Amino acid sequence: MIPSRPALEAAHFVDRLERLVRASEAADDLNPAQWEALRYFVRANRFSRTPAALADYLVSTRGTISRTLTSLEAKGYLRRGPSSRDGRSIECFLTAKATKALSRDPLTALARDIEAACGEDTPALAEGLRSTLLTAIARNGGRAFGACFTCRHFRADVRPDRSAPHHCGLLDEPLSQVESQAICVEQESQAV
Amino acid sequence: MIPSRPALEAAHFVDRLERLVRASEAADDLNPAQWEALRYFVRANRFSRTPAALADYLVSTRGTISRTLTSLEAKGYLRRGPSSRDGRSIECFLTAKATKALSRDPLTALARDIEAACGEDTPALAEGLRSTLLTAIARNGGRAFGACFTCRHFRADVRPDRSAPHHCGLLDEPLSQVESQAICVEQESQAV
DNA sequence: TCAATATGATTTCGACTAGCAATCATGATC
DNA sequence: GATCATGATTGCTAGTCGAAATCATATTGA
CATH class of the missing domain: 1.10.10.10 (Winged helix-like DNA-binding domain superfamily/Winged helix DNA-binding domain)
Known part of the structure; x- marks a missing residue:
């Protein structure tokens, strides 16, 4: 083409x-x-x-x-x-x-x-x-190295800890608000 | 800023x-x-x-x-x-x-x-x-290295020669249709 | 459990690239 | 015609890159 x-x-x-x-x-x-x-x-x-x-x-x-x-x-x-x-x-x-x-x-x-x-x-x-x-x-x-919060492993607001309310389902780690905006080597698009 | x-x-x-x-x-x-x-x-x-x-x-x-x-x-x-x-x-x-x-x-x-x-x-x-x-x-x-025909020295259709009808006012040279599309080191924007 | 394999980081090696400054030739200026 | 500007190249040096080899640690699976 x-x-x-x-x-x-x-x-x-x-x-x-x-x-x-x-x-x-x-x-x-x-x-x-x-x-x-x-x-x-x-x-x-x-x-x-x-x-x-x-x-x-x-x-x-x-x-x-x-x-x-x-x-x-x-x-x-x-x-x-x-x-x-x-x-x-x-x-x-x-x-x-x-x-x-x-x-x-x-x-x-x-x-x-x-x-x-x-x-x-x-x-x-x-x-x-x-x-x-x-x-x-x-x-x-x-x-892709997209932002963490756009990843299909991202779980928003699932933790009681206010300093790290989010969660990464792949690495099983808590995530702060700032971290969720950062780019991540593991990021995968939401769409299947 | x-x-x-x-x-x-x-x-x-x-x-x-x-x-x-x-x-x-x-x-x-x-x-x-x-x-x-x-x-x-x-x-x-x-x-x-x-x-x-x-x-x-x-x-x-x-x-x-x-x-x-x-x-x-x-x-x-x-x-x-x-x-x-x-x-x-x-x-x-x-x-x-x-x-x-x-x-x-x-x-x-x-x-x-x-x-x-x-x-x-x-x-x-x-x-x-x-x-x-x-x-x-x-x-x-x-x-800028813009296209020849966008230059303020470009004169369209000023020559009788059909193979090179245009003209560069800066270099005083005839220009073909193809050449007028090419990028030129001398190109200067139309606007003053 | 433990050998085989995969992954992470580094280093060595060799080829190449970049910029600076010097050099040489030609054109432009006054 | 002397002076300066411009165009191209090359020697020099510092630095970059990728491939391959090496070593350490994780992971896998028999």
């Missing part, structure tokens, strides 16, 4: 926009892969802050990710520690330096441009891109 | 979509930069098929581009020759091998996903992205 001209143009624009972002990223002392790692960890829930999950998210290899994290840790953006859930696994935490860096994330500049250019049509654009992403991920056999 | 949530999400989706494309690109014997060079040259008009124009388009340096082109030439995707317009300049031509490679461009797969996901909203998505790109380029002080 040959895509229509608007579809081809849209793909080109995605490509060029991303290249502009990458050009800005080099200005800091972080490279594109390192930026993406920071962006991931700040949005990932506690089941998903591992090198392997990041490798899946970025469609990269674990070896490559390992070195990216070593580099981030050396520069003081990240701390690695053993996982309490799995003896093989490593858990990653962002430092205050990382949080500060994220406040000047070049991707935020792109978001501003989107808003300036699209105005009230921004939500429609976001929805179109979201559904495109899901289509593309399905085609490539990858994982 | 802090962007709205939909704007931030849209930016994230652009980022992730591009990463998926990059992951597919590695499957061929071309790397991302080489793919982008091929995509550029197949769409660039004859005033724009130079290393310097490509460097501007990709927001890269001429040294880097020079090496990318050397690599493409060694692999048989590209041919470099002297420019007839400028003794310092080099003109690049894609080979049949490049044309064939472009038919399996991973970015075309993205275009298909866009069309599958957005259906009749695809043109609206393309417009939103186009106007975002123009905003982003303006902010970064770059060049």
